[in-house]
Amino acid sequence: MTNLCKICMAREGDWDRATLVEHVRNAHGDEPESVEQVYPDLREEVVASPSEPKSTDDGTGPDPDGPSETLSDDLIDSAYGKKWFLIGVGGAGNNILDAILLRRETLAENNERRARIWKGGLAGYGLLNTNVSELEQTYYAQEEKGYSRNDLLPNCTIGFGRHDYAGAGYRWDIGKELMEADFEGDADPFRERWDMKPERIQDSQAVLFVHSVTKGTGCGATPVLADSLRENVLDDDTVVPKPLFSSVVIPSKGTEYSEFGGRAKVNGVVGLARTSQAVDAIIPFDNNRLENVQADIRPQIDRLSEYNPPQYTGINRPLVAFLEAFTMSSVPQFLDRDATMSIMGDVFDPADSFRPVEDKYQLNPDVSFTPAVILAPVLGRSRANTIDRSKLEILVRNALFQNKLAEFDPTTAWGGTFLVYGPPEKMDAVSDFVADGALTEIISGEEFLDANDVSGIETVDVHVKQLVTPDLDDVHLWGTLWNPTMSSLSEMYDQAQRLKQEGNSEQAENVRKEWDAVEALFSALGRENMA
Incomplete structure (x- = not known):
């Protein structure tokens, strides 16, 4: 079998030197931690070549041939080039962000090198909700920030000063209106009150919204938030806009579907359609599937039951595992030389997940937007x-x-x-x-x-x-x-279509107003709709 460098995955014919030792010395000599981890028997030979004196650096002092430890520390604390700025919207989004933060803490407390995935992957994060009681119960509020209710109201609420902070009550239109109220006139809550720093959003590789599409806040507020973020925070002069992702949760049949009848289904269709106008890619997670996945992709998350409601502690684990894998592939290795011990190989950036399919959509001059890619x-x-x-x-x-x-x-x-x-x-x-x-x-x-x-x-x-x-x-x-x-999604679409065609209510009229977006999204699903 052809020799392969296990650090960069380059094959022997692609090396710039004749032997493996020479290749590792030349290409990875400034990464002693990686060499020691992957080729412990070669470390001394690689780091101290015959023509060079053996290094006396014990890892605590500056590297004369590379960035200083001070520079490395500064960069690892910087948001620049990190993968995600993550925003949890509504109750479901708040719970998932909590699960991610607790996963990060679990890895760090267990001294696992994989903690670098989240340390190098998160440029920043924040929670938003219309329900202050839900916010108060989060790990983010209680331990990450140590917030009181008075702190939560300006820093994390949607519709500050415009309602009673008791939630949107499964009304996506109310969630939408409350988020719009935050940006009325010249108001800019990103800079004026929310604890999400615009510069960290700007420095990230992508923004990831985490939310439900079947309740009121996440479904109604997230599309407005995404549009406002593009307008108020991101640079309009960029050639390619920053990718925006939506990670959405679809409820289990037999729970919210049965308890709330068609409301959750209709909200889901409208929420997905409106979100597809505001973001580049949507990752839908089906609670039925999350409940049934095998135990071997349910990662350890200590104390999750303290902050996630019992019905979500099981389903949020595989969701976090998926996002952790997505995050680790493009953690910028230059930020922390030790990170190369955990992540080696192809760099997989956020846009790699959806850009290749964007130009496969059918050209349709009558459609005002191209919907987000469903992942x-x-x-x-x-x-x-x-x-x-x-x-x-x-x-x-x-x-x-x-x-x-x-x-x-x-x-x-x-x-x-x-x-x-x-x-x-x-x-x-x-x-x-x-x-x-x-x-x-x-x-x-x-x-x-x-x-x-x-x-x-x-x-x-x-x-x-x-x-x-x-x-x-x-x-x-x-x-x-x-x-x-x-x-x-097809079942949800059928319910919304019946309401749109036969309904004589305010809910039905709201669906009709959004139906062009619904059709644009759902007509792209399935291979027969590819150009």
């Missing part, structure tokens, strides 16, 4: 001691069927982006399957994405990236599939 989430895991093609097929099946985090049909997707990651001793074999296209071929096969089943000129593209993560024991497959048909 159906999957996350699989293989505990196999050795990885061969059959084990990869099992891993793909595990991700696309047993552990998909939303209900969808993979054979209807426009394609997708995948990230395979694991420890160096296993990724050595996996890398061969990535390099020769075998993993792409498996994912594209008839049993999975069925990439050959297309009727138009456009192709079903599959992009596979890889990472080496020494702190893990198993190989994982993370993925987002573009614009598939989703049964849970």
Whole structure:
């Protein structure tokens, strides 16, 4: 088998030196921590070459050939180039942000190197809600910020001074109006009162809104918030606008669906459609699927039950695991030299998940906007001691069927982006399957994405990236599939369409006002709608 550098995944023919030692010395000599982690037997030979004196740096002083420790410390505290600015909107969004922060604290308290994923991945974060009682119960308010109710009202509430802070009551139109009230006239709560610093938003790679689309606050307020953020915070002079993501939660059938009848379904359709006008990509998580995923993708999150309601402690774990994998792939390694010990391989930036599919939409001059790309989430895991093609097929099946985090049909997707990651001793074999296209071929096969089943000129593209993560024991497959048909969304659409056609109420009229956006989004789902 061709020699492979396990740090940068470059093959022998691509090295700039003849031997592995020479390549590692030349390409990674300034990364002694990475060399020690991946090639402990070579560290002394790499760091102290025959023509150079052995370094006396014990890791506590400045590196004469690289940035000083002071500079590194300054950069790791900076938001510049970090992956996400994360905003939790409404009760569901508040709970998920709490779960992420508690996951970060769990990793840090256990001295796991993976804590660097969140340290290097979060440029900043904040909570917003119309319900101050929900805000008071959060880890963010109680421990992260130590806020009193008087602190929460200006720093975290939507519609400050315009209501009784008791929530939007499953009325998305009220959530919308309260958020709009915050920006009336020349008001700019980002700069005037919210504890979300505009410069940190500007410095991040992308903004991620986390919310529900079936209640009132997250559903109604988030699209207004996204539009206002673009207008008030982000630079209009950029050639390519900063990516905005929406991570949305769809409720379980039999709970909110049955308890609140068609309200949650109609809110979901309208919320998704309005959000799709304001953001670039939407990641829908289906609570039914989150409840049923296997235990091996439910990460440890200490004290979660103290801050998440009992019905969410189980489903938020795999959701956090998915976002953690998404985050670690583009944590900027220059911020912390130790971070290269945790993240090596392809850099996978936020836009890589949705940009490849944007120009596959049909040209339609009568449509005022192109809807956000729907990214159906999957996350699989293989505990196999050795990885061969059959084990990869099992891993793909595990991700696309047993552990998909939303209900969808993979054979209807426009394609997708995948990230395979694991420890160096296993990724050595996996890398061969990535390099020769075998993993792409498996994912594209008839049993999975069925990439050959297309009727138009456009192709079903599959992009596979890889990472080496020494702190893990198993190989994982993370993925987002573009614009598939989703049964849970179809059921919601049918309910909203009946209301729109037959209803004679204010709710029905609100749906009619948003129906062009609904049609634009839902007419893009399914491979038959690809240009």
